[in-house]
Amino acid sequence: MPSHRYRDVYERVSVPLTDRRWPSARITEAPLWVPVDLRDGNQALAEPMDPERKRALFELMVTMGYKEIEVGYPSASQTDFDFVRLIRDADLAPEDVTIVVFTPARRDLIERTVESVEGIANDVVIHMYTATAPVWREQVLGRSRDEVAKLITAGGRDVLELAGGQENVRFEFSPEVFVLTEPDFVLQVCDSMTTLWDATPRRPVILNLPATVEVATPNVYADQIEYMHRNLARRDAVILSVHPHNDRGTGIACAELAVLAGAQRVEGCIFGNGERTGNVDIATLALNLHAQGVDPMIDFSDIDRIRRTVEHCTRMPVAERHPYVGDLVYTAFSGTHQDAIKKGFAAHRERAARAGRSEREIPWDVPYLPIDPADVGRSYDAVIRVNSQSGKGGIAYLLDTGYGIELPRRLQIDFAKHVQRLTDETGDEVTAAVLRELLITVYAPVSERIRLSKCVIDASSAHLALEVDGRTVERAANTDDPAESLATMATEAGLPMEVLSVTHQTADRVGPDARIAYLEYRSSGITQWAIGIGDSPAEAACRAVVAAAARISADNAYPAARVRTA
CATH class of the missing domain: 3.30.160.270 (Alpha-isopropylmalate synthase LeuA, regulatory domain)
Known part of the structure; x- marks a missing residue:
C-alpha cells in the first residue's frame, strides 16, 4: 500500500489547544438533532426522492419529534423548490417545527432560496455555506484566503438584505471542510458572520462546523470543536452545531466527542445515509444516549416502522447488523451469548417479582443486550436463534418461549448434541418449530413394534x-x-x-x-x-x-x- 503518499492530519491542521476539557465532560442531555435526509441524504441517492417520498419522510420526522428539519436545497432543483412550497401550501409543518433550507454563498442562489420560503409561518433557518479549506480554496474556488473571506461576507450580506427583515428567519453558516481549515481562519470567518448578522441570545446564529470529509481520529475533531467553543465571539448568541460524515467509520464517535467539547446541535441522517460513506447516524447517537439513561428527545419506540419508511423513501436497505435497527442486532446465535441472555432474562423477571413491579419498570441489566428490545418495538421472539454455533441455552430459550417447554438441564445438554448434528448436516438455522419436531422425533419416537x-x-x-x-x-x-x-x-x-x-x-x-x-x-x-x-x-x-x-x-x-x- 502506498501509504507514503498521504499526510498525517496533524501536519495539515494544528489545533492550539492544550488544556482540553472534553475528556472529563459527560453528556447529560440530548443535543438538538437536525435530520438532513431530505437534502444531504437525498443528494446521495442514485435516484433522488420524488415528492411523494419526500413528503412521507418529512411526515415521519415530524411524528418522531424532530423540531428542526433541513428540507432541501431549493436552488439546486425544481423538485426541492416545489417541496418547500408544498410544506407551506399543504401546511405540513406543525408550528413548533423549524424549517431549514440550504444555499451556497451566491446571490442568485440565495434569492431563489429566500423565494422558496416566502409565506411560511414557521420559524425558518437559511443555511449558507462556503468551502474554506486550503485545497478547496485553491483547486475548487481558485481564490486566496482573503478572497474567500470576502466571498463569505458578500453572501452573508445578501442573506441579510433579502431575508433579514423577516422576524421568523434566522441564519446558519457552515465553513465547509471545517476539519481541514486553519483554526485561526475559520474563527475569523465565523466571528465575521455573527457580527454581520448581529447574533443575540434572542436571535442566535447557528455556526455549523462540518467534518465534510472525515480525515482524523475523533479526538482531533473534539479539539477543533472545543477550540471554537472557547474562542468564538458572542458565544452566548451562537448555537454551535456539527455535521460529521463517516469516511473513516468513526462519525458516531466524532459527534459524541464534539458534544462533549461544546456542540449543542448535531446534523445527520436518521440511519446515516449521505454522500460516500454517509452522514452521522442520528438513530445510533440518540439510542446510545437512551442506553445511558439520557432521554434522546426523539421517539424510536417503533423502529421497524421508521426503518420501513426510510427504506421506501430512499430505496436503500438498512443492513442486518446496523446498530439498534438491523434485523439481527438483538439476535444471538452463539451458545455462550444465548446462555447468558437466557439467564439474564430470568434474573430480570426475578428482580421485578421481588420489587413487586412490572419488568418494564425496573432497571435493565441483561447480558449482551445494551437496551431492552421492547424499547424500540422489538419482541423477544428473535432475540435467540439457533444455528450450528448455538448451545443449549438458546435451544432451551426457543422451546420455552415458543411452546412453554422447559427442558431439565441434563436433557438440555443431551438434546444440544442432536441439534448440533442437525445444523452441521444441513447448514440451516433452525426455528422453534423445527426444534420441537426434533425433540419429539428423538425423545418420543413412535414404534410399530x-x-x-x-x-x-x-x-x-x-x-x-x-x-x-x-x-x-x-x-x-x-x-x-x-x-x-x-x-x-x-x-x-x-x-x-x-x-x-x-x-x-x-x-x-x-x-x-x-x-x-x-x-x-x-x-x-x-x-x-x-x-x-x-x-x-x-x-x-x-x-x-x-x-x-x-x-x-x-x-x-x-x-x-x-x-x-x-
Whole structure:
C-alpha cells in the first residue's frame, strides 16, 4: 500500500489547544438533532426522492419529534423548490417545527432560496455555506484566503438584505471542510458572520462546523470543536452545531466527542445515509444516549416502522447488523451469548417479582443486550436463534418461549448434541418449530413394534397393557408410580430399562391441560432420556416409558436427519 503518499492530519491542521476539557465532560442531555435526509441524504441517492417520498419522510420526522428539519436545497432543483412550497401550501409543518433550507454563498442562489420560503409561518433557518479549506480554496474556488473571506461576507450580506427583515428567519453558516481549515481562519470567518448578522441570545446564529470529509481520529475533531467553543465571539448568541460524515467509520464517535467539547446541535441522517460513506447516524447517537439513561428527545419506540419508511423513501436497505435497527442486532446465535441472555432474562423477571413491579419498570441489566428490545418495538421472539454455533441455552430459550417447554438441564445438554448434528448436516438455522419436531422425533419416537394398548389410572387403581411385537403384557400397576411398573413390564418384554428420574411439567401451549413427563432412564449401562405427553402426570410418565422402550428397540438409532428444517 502506498501509504507514503498521504499526510498525517496533524501536519495539515494544528489545533492550539492544550488544556482540553472534553475528556472529563459527560453528556447529560440530548443535543438538538437536525435530520438532513431530505437534502444531504437525498443528494446521495442514485435516484433522488420524488415528492411523494419526500413528503412521507418529512411526515415521519415530524411524528418522531424532530423540531428542526433541513428540507432541501431549493436552488439546486425544481423538485426541492416545489417541496418547500408544498410544506407551506399543504401546511405540513406543525408550528413548533423549524424549517431549514440550504444555499451556497451566491446571490442568485440565495434569492431563489429566500423565494422558496416566502409565506411560511414557521420559524425558518437559511443555511449558507462556503468551502474554506486550503485545497478547496485553491483547486475548487481558485481564490486566496482573503478572497474567500470576502466571498463569505458578500453572501452573508445578501442573506441579510433579502431575508433579514423577516422576524421568523434566522441564519446558519457552515465553513465547509471545517476539519481541514486553519483554526485561526475559520474563527475569523465565523466571528465575521455573527457580527454581520448581529447574533443575540434572542436571535442566535447557528455556526455549523462540518467534518465534510472525515480525515482524523475523533479526538482531533473534539479539539477543533472545543477550540471554537472557547474562542468564538458572542458565544452566548451562537448555537454551535456539527455535521460529521463517516469516511473513516468513526462519525458516531466524532459527534459524541464534539458534544462533549461544546456542540449543542448535531446534523445527520436518521440511519446515516449521505454522500460516500454517509452522514452521522442520528438513530445510533440518540439510542446510545437512551442506553445511558439520557432521554434522546426523539421517539424510536417503533423502529421497524421508521426503518420501513426510510427504506421506501430512499430505496436503500438498512443492513442486518446496523446498530439498534438491523434485523439481527438483538439476535444471538452463539451458545455462550444465548446462555447468558437466557439467564439474564430470568434474573430480570426475578428482580421485578421481588420489587413487586412490572419488568418494564425496573432497571435493565441483561447480558449482551445494551437496551431492552421492547424499547424500540422489538419482541423477544428473535432475540435467540439457533444455528450450528448455538448451545443449549438458546435451544432451551426457543422451546420455552415458543411452546412453554422447559427442558431439565441434563436433557438440555443431551438434546444440544442432536441439534448440533442437525445444523452441521444441513447448514440451516433452525426455528422453534423445527426444534420441537426434533425433540419429539428423538425423545418420543413412535414404534410399530411397541404401543401402550391400555392405560387406565385413577386414585385407587391402575391398569396397564404394553404390547411388544404382538405380545401383550397386562397387569395392575402401582398407583403411586405406574411408570415404574410399566418399566418393569418393558424389561420383562426384552426392553430392559431402569427409571432414574421423572420430571413433570404442565404445558398448556402443547395442548389443553397437557402434562409432559421427562424420563431419565438407564439401559444397557447407558443413560438416556424420553418424553411423554398425556392428560395427567401419571399418563405422561407412562407414555415416556413407552417412548424409552421405542428408543431401546431402535438401538438408539439417530433420527435427526429426518426432521425438516424449513
